[in-house]
Each structure stands twice: as structure tokens, then as C-alpha cells.
Amino acid sequence: MSEAGRGWLRERRAEDADKVDFPELFFDLVFVISILQVSHRLATHYDALGFAETLLIMLALWWVWIFTTWVTNWLDPDKLPVRLMLFALTFLGLLLASAVGKAFDEKALLFAGAYVTMQVGRSLFALYAFHGHSPDEFSHFRRVTIWLVASAILWIAGALLGGHIQLMLWIAAIGIEYAAPAAGFRVPGLGRSEGDDWDVLGAHMAERCALFVIICLGETILVTGRTLSDMPMEPLTFLLASTAFLTTALMWWIYFHFGHDRAAEEIETAREPGEAARTIFTYAHIPIVVAIILSAVGEEFVLSHPTGETELKTASALIGAPAIFLLGNVWIKRAATGRIPPSHLIGLALLVLAIPMSLVLQPYALFVLAMAILAVTAACEVYFLRRALAHLRGKETEKQDGEG
Incomplete structure (x- = not known):
């Protein structure tokens, strides 16, 4: 497992270590559709409630994209397992995009299910990749996964209950996820992630x-x-x-x-x-x-x-x-x-x-x-x-x- 994880990481000292790979660009394609959907939704629901709902959807889309970007900053998309992970996320992202227009109606569960699967699934994949090889990143993603699982419960519950309760639960869920990095993904007994622990390719x-x-x-x-x-x-x-x-x-x-x-x-x-x-x-x-x-x-x-x-x-x-x-x-x-x-x-x-x-x-x-x-x-x-x-x-x- 250690050797597998080592083979999936970006080579930090390579000349082209910070290049954006084609699988990442392929993943981005689905967000072209997502942004179109968000823009259209806001244009047709331009009132206080519509703005709040559309903003929440946009924040979720940005969050799933930027979290994936963090993962591919550490893992090499040219490696087959990482590439397959990105392909799976792209398909789930397509489902997510298809649900944007009716995320607060009949497609609420599709939106929440696709989003939660992307967030938690990608985090578990990173956890596996780092296990036995990179203790800092492994500890970091263990805390990340716990926070994402906690918010996932609220996403699914909100989709099942619907109505104003859905909006309140989804606001709480996105609030948890946005607070997590600022809190260093602190988990009792597991500590928190410190800024100097993160090896980032700027x-x-x-x-x-x-x-x-x-x-x-x-x-x-x-x-x-x-x-x-x-x-x-x-x-x-x-x-x-x-x-x-x-x-x-x-x-x-x-x-x-x-x-x-x-x-x-x-x-x-x-x-x-x-x-x-x-x-x-x-x-x-x-x-x-x-x-x-x-x-x-x-x-x-x-x-x-x-x-x-x-x-x-x-x-x-x-x-x-x-x-x-x-x-x-x-x-x-x-x-x-x-x-x-x-x-x-x-x-x-x-x-x-x-x-x-x-x-x-x-x-x-x-x-x-x-x-x-x-x-x-x-x-x-x-x-x-x-x-x-x-x-x-x-x-x-x-x-x-x-x-x-």
C-alpha cells in the first residue's frame, strides 16, 4: 500500500511538477455546464430566496471543485488510479450539474447524493493514497473526511425533508464545510491541521x-x-x-x-x-x-x-x-x-x-x-x-x- 501511494503522488522536485494535467482539464468541462445552470437559475429566480438558494448551490460547486484541486495538487492525475478517480468525479459532476436547476425541487436528492459522493469519496481515495506513505497528509485527510461525513448527513437529510427545512439544513451543511479549513479541520483526539504541514505547489x-x-x-x-x-x-x-x-x-x-x-x-x-x-x-x-x-x-x-x-x-x-x-x-x-x-x-x-x-x-x-x-x-x-x-x-x- 505504501508503494502504491508513493506511485500516485506528484514529484515535488520534478521540472514540470506544477503543470496542470489533461485529466484535470477534462474534469473542468463539467463545470462549464454547472456555471451555465447556475447563471440561468439566478436569472429566472432573481429574488431574495432565489439568490440565497443559487448562492448556496454556487458555493457547493466551488467547494467540490477547489477540494478536488487540492487533492490533485498532491496526487498525480497522470497516474491511472488518480485519473480514474477524476473520471468518476466528472461523471458525478455531470449528475450534479443536471440537478442544479431543480436542486430545491424534485432533484434535491440527486444533487445532494452526487455532491456528498464526490466530497466523501474523493477524500477516502486520498486517505488510501497517503496511508503508509505520507503521515502528515494522511492525518490531514482523516480529519477532512470526518468533517465531510458530518456535513453529508445534513445534505441528505435536507434533500429528504425538502421545503424550508432543506434550505436550513443545507445552509448548515455548507457552513460546516466552509468553517472546516479555517478551523484547521480540528477533531477532538486527532488535533488540527497546521498551515506549515501542507506542502503546496503554488x-x-x-x-x-x-x-x-x-x-x-x-x-x-x-x-x-x-x-x-x-x-x-x-x-x-x-x-x-x-x-x-x-x-x-x-x-x-x-x-x-x-x-x-x-x-x-x-x-x-x-x-x-x-x-x-x-x-x-x-x-x-x-x-x-x-x-x-x-x-x-x-x-x-x-x-x-x-x-x-x-x-x-x-x-x-x-x-x-x-x-x-x-x-x-x-x-x-x-x-x-x-x-x-x-x-x-x-x-x-x-x-x-x-x-x-x-x-x-x-x-x-x-x-x-x-x-x-x-x-x-x-x-x-x-x-x-x-x-x-x-x-x-x-x-x-x-x-x-x-x-x-
Whole structure:
């Protein structure tokens, strides 16, 4: 068993140890469907209850994905047993995605059953892989499994009981799972997991999360293309198409231009890489994902009804999405660099000022305004970064002149 486990682990010192493997990309495919389902569900249930239910579903999808990413950060997807595990998770993920739209109706048990099987089954597989080979990871996943089994009871019970009790039990279940990493998966008699116990490949985690962000951004492109295909070709349609594309491109720019690579470096050099990875990737990416999904919903609203009075749901999505997105990037960049980007604070302030404008602007105009605020944010970040770099180079030049 020890030899089997050793054969399934990633080689930490290999040159390509942190590369994302094709089986992981295959696993990601099912989340394209999941994000589409979540976006559609939110668009058709855009009220307090619908938002709460859809948010809970999204949190569950993110959690099953990020937990799998943690496992493949330690186990090698090119090894046959690990690859088969990912294939099994992909099939279960397909069932999970098919149940998203009716997770609080007749497909509640399918959603809960698929989710629980993915979470607990993957954890048991990792437990087997580490047994007799890696004591730290084995102890860690023993605690993880106990927490997931505890939440699984609530997931299944909620699906069986239905109604408002289902929502309450599922909130409790997801609450347990989200509290677990922050609590170090503490179990009486088994201790807790410490950040310095986790050997994390930062570049792998960063690339995996970046790929998930791209999946979400792809959803906005799909929504735009699907909706525009039924619209007449006229100047307003071109304006909407341009604004939708630029909004997606600007979110890509703000996320990837600075912070993504820095986050990977932070994990690799941190004194407690597990703690840093937990903050940056496990938790701080959640608002990024929520914001992009909400942005896709806002685009669907404004593309469907571009003129006339701006409804509250349209305004809340158009302004709320970039605000949440910038807050998520502030969290990531603050954790990775130790600083809060002033450009993002400028963008957030402008979005606050845009709130009263939603009362007088038509949907398409508010859409353009929100995109313009993202453009200002991106431009300010480039300016501040160049100024900081020039200042750093100036100090280095002065130091060299002084030594000379």
C-alpha cells in the first residue's frame, strides 16, 4: 500500500511538477455546464430566496471543485488510479450539474447524493493514497473526511425533508464545510491541521484557479452570443455587444494583469504555504466567481431589455457584479502583496457614485457606465504599477551611484 501511494503522488522536485494535467482539464468541462445552470437559475429566480438558494448551490460547486484541486495538487492525475478517480468525479459532476436547476425541487436528492459522493469519496481515495506513505497528509485527510461525513448527513437529510427545512439544513451543511479549513479541520483526539504541514505547489494552484475564472468568464461570452443572435443588427446592438465584450475583457485584465502570478510566488515563498493558499485560493476566489456569474446575469437582463426604465434587478446586477469583483481582487492582492491597490478603491468609489445614476439612466447606458468604471480601474492600476516600478528603479540607480 505504501508503494502504491508513493506511485500516485506528484514529484515535488520534478521540472514540470506544477503543470496542470489533461485529466484535470477534462474534469473542468463539467463545470462549464454547472456555471451555465447556475447563471440561468439566478436569472429566472432573481429574488431574495432565489439568490440565497443559487448562492448556496454556487458555493457547493466551488467547494467540490477547489477540494478536488487540492487533492490533485498532491496526487498525480497522470497516474491511472488518480485519473480514474477524476473520471468518476466528472461523471458525478455531470449528475450534479443536471440537478442544479431543480436542486430545491424534485432533484434535491440527486444533487445532494452526487455532491456528498464526490466530497466523501474523493477524500477516502486520498486517505488510501497517503496511508503508509505520507503521515502528515494522511492525518490531514482523516480529519477532512470526518468533517465531510458530518456535513453529508445534513445534505441528505435536507434533500429528504425538502421545503424550508432543506434550505436550513443545507445552509448548515455548507457552513460546516466552509468553517472546516479555517478551523484547521480540528477533531477532538486527532488535533488540527497546521498551515506549515501542507506542502503546496503554488503555481499549480494559481493556474487551476485561473482556469476556473476563465470558465466563468466564458459564461459571459456565451450569454452575450446567445442573446445577441436573436437581436436585430442596429447601432444599439453593436453598442451592447461591444460593451459586453469589453466588460469581460476588463475583468480578465484586472484579474490577470497583476496579482495572479504574484499569488503563486507568495505560496511558494510563504513560511506557512498552506495558510496562504487557503486564504488566496480557497476563500478569496469566491467573490470573483460570484461576481462573474452575476455579471453574466446582468448582461442577460440588459441585452433582453436595453431601453426603458432600469429595473432594480438590472441595476443591482450591473453595479453589484463589478463591485464584488473588485472586492475579491482586493482580497487576493492584499493577501499576495500586503497592499490594497488604490485603483480598486477608486473603482469601488465610482461604483458607489453610480448607484443614484441607475435611477435616471436606461439599462444600456448604465451598462456602458459600469464598463467604463472597470476601464478606469484597469487604467489606474497600470498607472500606479508603472509609477511604483519607476520609483523602485530610481532607488536602485541611486544605490548604485552611491556605491560607485
